[in-house]
Amino acid sequence: MTLAREASKAPEVGKPPRRPRSARSSRRAAETRAGYAFLSPWLLGFFALTAGPMLASLYLAFTNYSLFRAPEWVGLDNFVRLFNDDRYLNSVKITLQYALVGTPIKLAAALAVAMLLHSRRRGQGAYRSFFYAPSLIGASVSIAIVWRAMFIDNGVVDRVGQGVGLSPGGWVGDPSMTVYMLILLAVWQFGAPMVIFLAGLKQIPSELYEAAEVDGAGPVRKFLRITLPMLSPVIFFNLVLETINSFQVFGSAFIVSNGTGGPADSTMFYTLYLYFRGFRDFQMGYASAMAWVLVLFVGLITLVFFKTSKHWVHYGGEAK
Amino acid sequence: MSIRKAAIRGIALAAVGSLALTACGSNGNGGDGGSGEGGQVTLNFQWWGNDDRADRYRQAIDLFEERNPDIKVNTGFAAFPDYWTARSTEAAGRSLPDVMQMDTSYLRQYADTGQLADLNEYLGEALDLSEFDEALVDAGRVDDGLYAVATGTNTLALFYNPGLLDELGVEPPAEDYDWDEYNRVLAAISEAGADADPQVYGATDYTGTFWLFIQWLLQQGVEPFTEDGDLNFTEAHMTEWLELASEVREPENLTYPIQRTVQLEPLAGFTVEEAAMEFHWDNFLAGYVGDSGVEDLQLLPVPSGPDGEKRQFFKPTMQLSVSANSDHPEEAAKLIDFLVNDPEVGAIFGTNMGVPSSPAQRDALDLEEGGIDARVVEYEEAASEAGYVTEAAPLPVEGFGPIEEEYRNLGQEFAYGNLTVEQFVDRWFAEAEIHLG
Known part of the structure; x- marks a missing residue:
């Protein structure tokens, strides 16, 4: 910290310059130019492919734009329409359901497996790879297809269920179950947060556990009083990331429903509905409005996480 | 000094490279296939369907290229909904393929917004529809303009x-x-x-x-x-x-x-x-x-x-259109003419795209007694004769x-x-x- 402060102070003109100022500043300017030049491919991409389209979509959100004709200004109509659109409200409902149910389960699974894999044992590396593998392949189209095949009538899940006296039936055709099928698919891909949890667990000093053991703390108490608080920054990080991700769920729903968001709109998640309105119905203005509502909502959720974090996230060295 | 020079050169290269990459990217499958060597014309042709249809199109296109050595046809296909997603974005960028499969449910949208070429001016020359049923030709008209040609009919x-x-x-x-x-x-x-x-x-x-x-x-x-x-x-x-x-x-x-x-x-x-x-x-x-x-x-x-x-x-099963942004509308019309009139193409497709519009293609169908194509053709003929289609x-x-x-x-x-x-x-x-x- 002090070093950095020194460094940032250095260029200030306090001491007499060793070289003529003009030469020095021209060199600095050249360095700046070179810096921007090296950044240029990225900057170009950012402005042309991200910032530009985002601004354009902000404008389009207030227009009626069919891709075929010039946009026509309609004020807040698109936003008003959102709140009267049953299919939109349904998509909000199931996306929230997916995020609120799926994210905690996924994080809990990731943490549980990370705790298991944390302790030293033979073949540790292999186990970690096994549990991480679904995250590598899970987002692929083929897995979504396999997932669909597992959850049809007389599919693997149905038969196993029958074997233990349940009759789950085919979830693919049952609108009340499809969202859970997709939540399971997401939970199964817990590898990424798991790896981060593992790294976090390694950071916890073992003296803390040793001291607690000496004081007679059991495993539950150690978990609640040491692991969770010490891990809270990592939990926070994973929570923010996974929540944002789950609001953007698209691919798995698209494939499992054969690109329809069905049955009966039960997998018509927010982004899927946005895509349908934009690219199937050519209502780009309406789709842009939806996109901005999502951006604002996710921004708001993130803000809430950050605001509340000071009550439950403990950074090392802080007194508590 | 020399390091700086090298750095600048490197940056210049990187910048040019990234521009070149973007240029390639924007080209995509747009309809701007230019002239190749020896005055050869390249057409881009997009359609929806499955592998079976792809195989039939491949045979038909091979035949077309054989007969017209100066025209090369690049094709691509997708499933129906994805097909229209791709076309709508191309339409916004005025880069529709030269020739594209069209559906009556989208015809008005594309024709009214000036995305399609009026085929009237090629009628009788590059494009011969004289043998077609008049109602079927009219199904491709929007306000006097001829924007689509039916490959066949269904009901x-x-x-x-x-x-x-x-x-x-x-x-x-x-x-x-x-x-x-x-x-x-x-x-x-x-x-x-x-x-x-x-x-x-x-x-x-x-x-x-x-x-x-x-x-x-x-x-x-x-x-x-x-x-x-x-x-x-x-x-x-x-x-x-x-x-x-x-x-x-x-x-x-x-x-x-x-x-x-x-x-x-x-x-x-x-x-x-x-x-x-x-x-x-x-x-x-x-x-x-x-x-x-x-x-x-x-x-x-x-x-x-x-x-x-x-x-x-009778509804046109599907239609073929030429985009307004095509650089080679005449060759595009020629391709459509070939696809809807050539007897050999008729034999290749059977009733895959409906009962063929042109009598020459209908006659070329292999109507084996009780076969699939025969049943479809018989059904349509019987329906017309019995006065069901009015x-x-x-x-x-x-x-x-x-x-x-x-x-x-x-x-x-x-x-x-x-x-x-x-x-x-x-x-x-x-x-x-x-x-x-």
Whole structure:
């Protein structure tokens, strides 16, 4: 910290310059130019492919734009329409359901497996790879297809269920179950947060556990009083990331429903509905409005996480 | 100094490189295929369909390139919904392919917004449609401009599985059946098949199909859309149509369960032999036979309306259009001419794209007695001769694609019992207002 402060102070003109100022500043300017030049491919991409389209979509959100004709200004109509659109409200409902149910389960699974894999044992590396593998392949189209095949009538899940006296039936055709099928698919891909949890667990000093053991703390108490608080920054990080991700769920729903968001709109998640309105119905203005509502909502959720974090996230060295 | 020079050179290279990459990216599959060596013209041709159709197109295109060594054709294809997603974004960037497959439900949208080339000026020269049925040529016209050429025709039909009906001891409907009679047969099959393994049903709930609703409207003497692209029917019409099947839905639902339909996609109850009948366009026979493995599927005309008339119509199965941004519209028209007129192409496609529009291609079909193509051609010929086909295909309105999709979606929700008839009608009309207004 002090070093950095020194460094940032250095260029200030306090001491007499060793070289003529003009030469020095021209060199600095050249360095700046070179810096921007090296950044240029990225900057170009950012402005042309991200910032530009985002601004354009902000404008389009207030227009009626069919891709075929010039946009026509309609004020807040698109936003008003959102709140009267049953299919939109349904998509909000199931996306929230997916995020609120799926994210905690996924994080809990990731943490549980990370705790298991944390302790030293033979073949540790292999186990970690096994549990991480679904995250590598899970987002692929083929897995979504396999997932669909597992959850049809007389599919693997149905038969196993029958074997233990349940009759789950085919979830693919049952609108009340499809969202859970997709939540399971997401939970199964817990590898990424798991790896981060593992790294976090390694950071916890073992003296803390040793001291607690000496004081007679059991495993539950150690978990609640040491692991969770010490891990809270990592939990926070994973929570923010996974929540944002789950609001953007698209691919798995698209494939499992054969690109329809069905049955009966039960997998018509927010982004899927946005895509349908934009690219199937050519209502780009309406789709842009939806996109901005999502951006604002996710921004708001993130803000809430950050605001509340000071009550439950403990950074090392802080007194508590 | 030299390091700086090298750095600058490196940056310049990187910048040029990234520009070059973007340039490549924006080219994509746009319709700007320029002239190659020796004055060769390259056309870009996009269509929707499956592997089977791809194989047929490949053979036809090879033939075309052989006959026209100065024209090269690049092709690409996608499934129907993805196809239109890609075209709509290209349309926004004025980079549509030179030649593209067109559907009547999208024709107005593309023609009215100036995306398509008027083919009138090539008529009689590069493009010869003199042998075509006039009504069929007119189906490609929007306000005097000729924007699409039909590859073939189809009309709605009731498919049934004779073997399955035999097993259950139920007779197929007689040709002069009406909607009530259809309900009775559907119910009889479902009742007879209740104990079969797997359980067999009559058919899916037909009221969820938008084109059947349009067929029914025509039978009521109602033209579905007005000249200026508005709805010409009311909530009462749609309500009456949806309630037409209420006797097979209640008290016990005798239609094929929606849960199964959803799980079977892209197959269907009919093609896994769990439903004995299904309405569809007649050119689906080949696909149905292929999917089900049942060779002797049969076709019947649609049920009659209140006055005993069928009032069916021939719809262009699919059409071919040239984009307005094409650099080689004349060569593009030539390709279309070849695809719709050449007898060899007719033999390659069979009835894959409907019963061919041109007599030369129809004559070239290999109509083996009782074969698939023969059954489709016979069905259409018999339907014309019996006076079942009396209507012109309804005017396509701008926004037809989305309102049809909305109907399909509501039909599914309705089949799951999530909606009442009233809610269905309200929601559909609210959406239609947005798309057509």
